[in-house]
Amino acid sequence: MESVSRPSSLSARLLDRVPVLGQILQRPLGALGFVIVLVFVVVTIFAPLIAPYDPAKQDFKNLLTPPSRVHILGTDYVGRDTFSRIVYGARVAVEAAFPAVSIALFFGLLLGMLAGYTGGWVDGAILILVDSIHAFPMMILALVMVALLGPSLTNVVIIIAFAMIPGYARVTRAQVLSVKENDFVEAELNLGASTARIIVRHVLPNILGPLVILAAMDLPGVITFEAALSFLGLGVQPPTPSWGSILSDGFRNIFITPWPIVASGLTLMVTTLGFTLFGETLRDVIDPRLSGTKGI
Amino acid sequence: MFTYILKRLGMTALVLLLSMVLLSLLVQVVPGDAAVVMLGNRATPEQIQKARVLMDLDQPFYVQVGRFIWRALRGDFGNDWYSGRPIIDYFKDVFWHTFVLAWASLGLAVFLGVPLGVYSASHPNSLPDRLLAVLSISFITLPSYVAGLFLLLLFAVRLKVLPATGVGNPADLWDYARHLILPATAMAIPWVGYLARLVRSSLLEVLNSNYIRVARAFGLRNRLIFYKYALKNALIPTVAVLGMGIGGMMGGAMIIEAIFARPGMGTVMLNAVSARNYPIVRAGSFIISLLFILSNLAADISYSWLDPRIQLGQGRRR
Numbered sequence: 069m070e071s072v073s074r075p076s077s078l079s080a081r082l083l084d085r086v087p088v089l090g091q092i093l094q095r096p097l098g099a100l101g102f103v104i105v106l107v108f109v110v111v112t113i114f115a116p117l118i119a120p121y122d123p124a125k126q127d128f129k130n131l132l133t134p135p136s137r138v139h140i141l142g143t144d145y146v147g148r149d150t151f152s153r154i155v156y157g158a159r160v161a162v163e164a165a166f167p168a169v170s171i172a173l174f175f176g177l178l179l180g181m182l183a184g185y186t187g188g189w190v191d192g193a194i195l196i197l198v199d200s201i202h203a204f205p206m207m208i209l210a211l212v213m214v215a216l217l218g219p220s221l222t223n224v225v226i227i228i229a230f231a232m233i234p235g236y237a238r239v240t241r242a243q244v245l246s247v248k249e250n251d252f253v254e255a256e257l258n259l260g261a262s263t264a265r266i267i268v269r270h271v272l273p274n275i276l277g278p279l280v281i282l283a284a285m286d287l288p289g290v291i292t293f294e295a296a297l298s299f300l301g302l303g304v305q306p307p308t309p310s311w312g313s314i315l316s317d318g319f320r321n322i323f324i325t326p327w328p329i330v331a332s333g334l335t336l337m338v339t340t341l342g343f344t345l346f347g348e349t350l351r352d353v354i355d356p357r358l359s360g361t362k363g364i
Numbered sequence: 365m366f367t368y369i370l371k372r373l374g375m376t377a378l379v380l381l382l383s384m385v386l387l388s389l390l391v392q393v394v395p396g397d398a399a400v401v402m403l404g405n406r407a408t409p410e411q412i413q414k415a416r417v418l419m420d421l422d423q424p425f426y427v428q429v430g431r432f433i434w435r436a437l438r439g440d441f442g443n444d445w446y447s448g449r450p451i452i453d454y455f456k457d458v459f460w461h462t463f464v465l466a467w468a469s470l471g472l473a474v475f476l477g478v479p480l481g482v483y484s485a486s487h488p489n490s491l492p493d494r495l496l497a498v499l500s501i502s503f504i505t506l507p508s509y510v511a512g513l514f515l516l517l518l519f520a521v522r523l524k525v526l527p528a529t530g531v532g533n534p535a536d537l538w539d540y541a542r543h544l545i546l547p548a549t550a551m552a553i554p555w556v557g558y559l560a561r562l563v564r565s566s567l568l569e570v571l572n573s574n575y576i577r578v579a580r581a582f583g584l585r586n587r588l589i590f591y592k593y594a595l596k597n598a599l600i601p602t603v604a605v606l607g608m609g610i611g612g613m614m615g616g617a618m619i620i621e622a623i624f625a626r627p628g629m630g631t632v633m634l635n636a637v638s639a640r641n642y643p644i645v646r647a648g649s650f651i652i653s654l655l656f657i658l659s660n661l662a663a664d665i666s667y668s669w670l671d672p673r674i675q676l677g678q679g680r681r682r
Contacts, residue, residue, distance in 0.1 A: 200380075
């Protein structure tokens with residue numbers, strides 16, 4: 069990893085380049101990503117205004133109907149309006165993804181800074197711990213934890229956060245190691261600055277930017293993972309609408325109607341694509357050095 | 365080189381040990397009595413006691429951990445508390461279905477992804493290259509279960525040209541292969557995009573390096589430089605990624621197996637999760653993470669062998 073040469077905070081860096089958004093919008097794919105993210109945000113905030121029906125309301129006169137003027141994306145097997153469920157499902161995606169990523173980021177930062185700053189056996193111990201969590205594919209970790217804790221939205225958040233801590237801890241550690249090498253840290257140390265001061269004033273501002281970008285780029289993955297868990301019945305429980313549970317309801321009736329699958333599948337597809345395009349463009353604009361640090 | 369492999373092996377053993385400790389310790393984080401939580405409120409005291417003994421929950425935790433590790437290393441995961449059957453048998457029966465599926469999808473991903481990446485890198489910034497970039501990122505972000513459901517809907521439900529469920533008859537190769545097509549394609553799609561991107565960027569990087577410039581200066585033909593010198597080195601990162609991929613795919617196969625109702629590691633584990641049968645889940649997790657850890661090891665070693673500049677501690681894993 070290239071060393072971070074300039075002591076500047078994320079906010080300062082953003083202010084340096086006020087027209088970040090302008091630069092994103094100049095790139096066609098970035099603009100497309102921005103529009104999709106914007107639509108997603110608007111839908112989550114104004115879900116009750118956008119959804120024509122209560123997502124749990126059953127309309128027994130219209131079961132598994134194709135799109136019509138009454139239900140624009142059709143209905144599911146108990147007559148719930150698919151469009152309304154997708155709109156509210158966006159809220160569930162946010163309720164799972166944001167807390168999970170924030171928690172993982174917090175603990176990842178803590179562990180990574182501890183490892184990178186302290187060094188020695190603490191570093192070794194944390195690395196091994198992080199590696200052994202990393203030794204499980206995320207889905208397997210989720211299965212183990214659902215088997216023990218049972219399925220619920222809270223547990224989904226815990227599972228995702230737990231599985232993502234190692235990634236952030238590793239990145240933080242690498243960043244701390246490179247920041248630590250800088251002359252200005254050395255100078256502060258010689259002036260008698262405390263560890264806390266160095267971490268808060270120098271290390272944190274320098275590593276926060278890259279980490280926040282990485283976290284933003286993780287969001288689409290987390291959204292699809294939550295949907296995957298809910299699809300398998302291991303996540304959000306009915307009647308709460310998650311894009312994954314809409315898919316699984318559709319899957320059960322796949323021989324009768326394709327619409328719930330097509331609608332929620334396309335929503336998931338477009339949303340993850342939008343978030344990824346936006347995240348990658350953001351990264352390229354703000355900090356091109358980061359490109360290539362992370363495959364998806 | 366030798367010390368590198370030795371160090372790497374030591375690390376692997378340590379990680380494996382710790383992950384097993386983690387697996388057996390996780391039972392402790394369950395609020396209340398794990399056996400009661402898993403068997404439910406309707407279980408009789410005898411059943412609960414039996415489960416506690418089977419899972420060693422009546423022992424102190426270090427005995428639990430020790431026994432689990434000792435037995436697991438010999439392939440013994442105890443007997444199922446419902447059927448009395450050895451747990452390992454559940455996985456033995458279906459392991460190959462998952463293994464074949466994972467390799468088939470990885471093979472398909474290489475077959476499609478690498479040529480696309482090579483084409484892009486040899487025509488940088490052309491219109492096809494730009495279209496391929498958009499296609500790759502769309503593939504990468506397409507969740508494999510959404511791809512699986514769409515493929516199922518189109519080819520099995522609507523067009524009825526391919527089978528929707530099961531693995532087919534293993535004795536009939538043609539039938540078995542037909543049942544592989546849809547699930548393997550679904551799992552391969554994100555990898556096609558990923559490999560195309562990876563091959564493109566590493567090939568472009570290599571083409572910009574000094575030794576290629578020297579070869580050009582010596583007047584070697586472009587085609588020769590490209591295929592003989594550049595491509596060989598550019599494929600090294602791909603090898604490493606593939607090593608990790610096979611382990612990841614064994615874990616990722618679960619949701620695809622559920623969609624196509626294929627018997628496999630994932631289906632066994634999913635059923636166990638619904639039944640809150642932790643010993644089976646734990647055994648399956650151990651087997652899959654063992655494969656995952658070993659494939660990472662193989663990837664790292666082959667990577668350092670192909671590219672001796674790589675040393676321990678500077679791995680490309682994040």
